Amino acid sequence: MGFSFRRSSSFGPFRLNFSKSGIGASVGVKGARVTLTPAGRTYITVGAGGFSYRQNLHAGYRSSPVRPQLQPAQTAPALDEIKTADVEELRESSKSELVEDLNRRAAMFNPAIILFIAAGILGLIGMITLTSSLPAMLPALPEISSYSDSTRQANMTDEYALLVARYGEPSTVQIAQAGSTPVRNATWDSAHLTVRFVPVGCVDALRYFEAHKDDPPPIHATGRRRSAPRTETPTAPSCNVTASKASTIVAYEDAQSHTPIDAATAAGFLAGISNRSAAAPVVNVSTPVLVKGRAAKALAPPQSLEYDQPTFQKEEQRLRELEITGKLNQRIGVACLAGAVLFLIPGVLVHRKNREKRTTQLIYDLSDSAKALQEEVEGSLGHLGRSGAIWRLDSQSAITDWKRNAGAAYNVQRERISMRRSTPARVESNIVPLCLDLGKLKLFFLPDQVLYWQRGTFASIDYSDLKVASTSTRFIEESVQTSDSQQVGNTWRYVRKDGGPDRRFSNNRQLPIMLYGVVHATSAAGLNLVFHTSRPDSATSFQTNFQAFQMNRSRHTLPDPATESAPKSSTRDDSTALTFPTDIAQALSVLGLRPGCTAEEIAAAYRHMAQMYHPDKTAGLGPEIQKLADQRMKEINAAHQALKRFDQSQGENAYSNPRC
Incomplete structure (x- = not known):
């Protein structure tokens, strides 16, 4: 013990x-x-x-361990969006003439759209009418199942007349007698098809004959005292030929192989007939069939084959109407397509002319120092580009049930982004800047400013107003790892307090913990972007080089972009800003202000920045973002206090006085 x-x-x-x-x-x-x-x-x-x-009463003073972030799971809680300023908010604070010109040209109406819509509508109508003008599909042939289809006996339509009206007269017709039922075998040589017909109402009689034609002759009674028992034979159905001479299809046969085929195959054979024959077929009569041991009376070939004329004429009339309608639709379709072309050609010409009006020509005439600065900003962005992957964080929230989320403290939603050289839409320039493509928005790093594009609208961010900070974070990776990322540990999808796997889950798998870089880009106008880089040193190098570029840029005067009317860019006069003390100029820059501002504008800018970076606004975000926001808030408070002291010492209009 x-x-x-x-x-x-x-x-x-x-x-x-x-x-x-x-x-x-x-x-x-x-x-x-x-x-x-x-x-x-x-x-x-x-x-x-x-x-x-x-x-x-409280949980004590023991602090919870710092846990890495986790990519969102299927049952993730509601995420807190990492809000950034909308393009309209940034546009209001943009003082660039280039932005005003781009947005003015983007708002111009393109009359070619009307021509394109008209061409599209006419083209669609033309395609539909041309499709409907194609030869109409003829009704399907009746399906035959070895005389077992009861609908064949009930059919009263002359199907021989229908086939003659649709495909023309057959080449030959062989007439035979099956008991009391006359059978007609019509053959279309061009289709290699034989169709067998019997008079309507005689299908049962033909079926009876086919079933009993091979029966032995009946046994007659002899002089014996006892005769052999007799088998009763069912009464044969009668075949009464109607006055309409209508015929019913009872079989399809391949004329070459003499094998039975189905209705679909027969329809395919008939579809191969290109010219409908109007000549009367050659009629033959086959050898009489034995009936009860005796030969039936031979039939003489008829002079002509009879069929139901009203059915034939009605089918011909229907086919003529279909043909007339098809030709009319064909003319309408061709006319609509021609009209679509007539609208499309001027539409293309108008669009080209309008595109010239809506395009801004951005020509830079850079000095050696300006070229060096442009190389610096592109070099700093190149550090980000060296990462195998860059993600933008859209939202992030704290996790309460970290045991079921691989021990992560925060759940994030991210989107992979890319960096490439590209010019903004409707801009022609002698410089192709680097573009950070964030999906729904894009950042173009021009020599004099950063263009912010979203939903077809542009805004401007001055380089001096863009603040970047970097740090690193531990991230639990559930997707594919990049080759340049550094793994610093492992965890389990379902984890215990001691870091081991939770044995209650059979599908528990091990996940890597990666070390990623974090970049936080902000501006006084409300820009708030958070990135993850697969290499932590890329984020640090980007911050160091970009801040060095900003310091070098503040010592030079950069030209503004030129438009069509001005072949060279004008120079902005920043001499007023250079007359301020260094700490005051830096304080104005922190709040996103320039010389000429009033005390009310300073107070409004401070309130706006404080609302963005106040600890209450970032309480639900990750620890590295909270750290960056806390550092930013300290800079904002220090800048505001410095400006207040400067205002009290200089008096009214302190920031617009060149002697300051």
């Missing part, structure tokens, strides 16, 4: 507890006491009669 020590001393309502862990205290009366443990935890105990209730 280990050594233990515990002793209590009471002084009225107060009590001191001595133990190996330290000294604790409690105060209260019987049934209700407040206790402070040696570990620093405080709780209240209420109870009587053997029942008690204990409630911790």
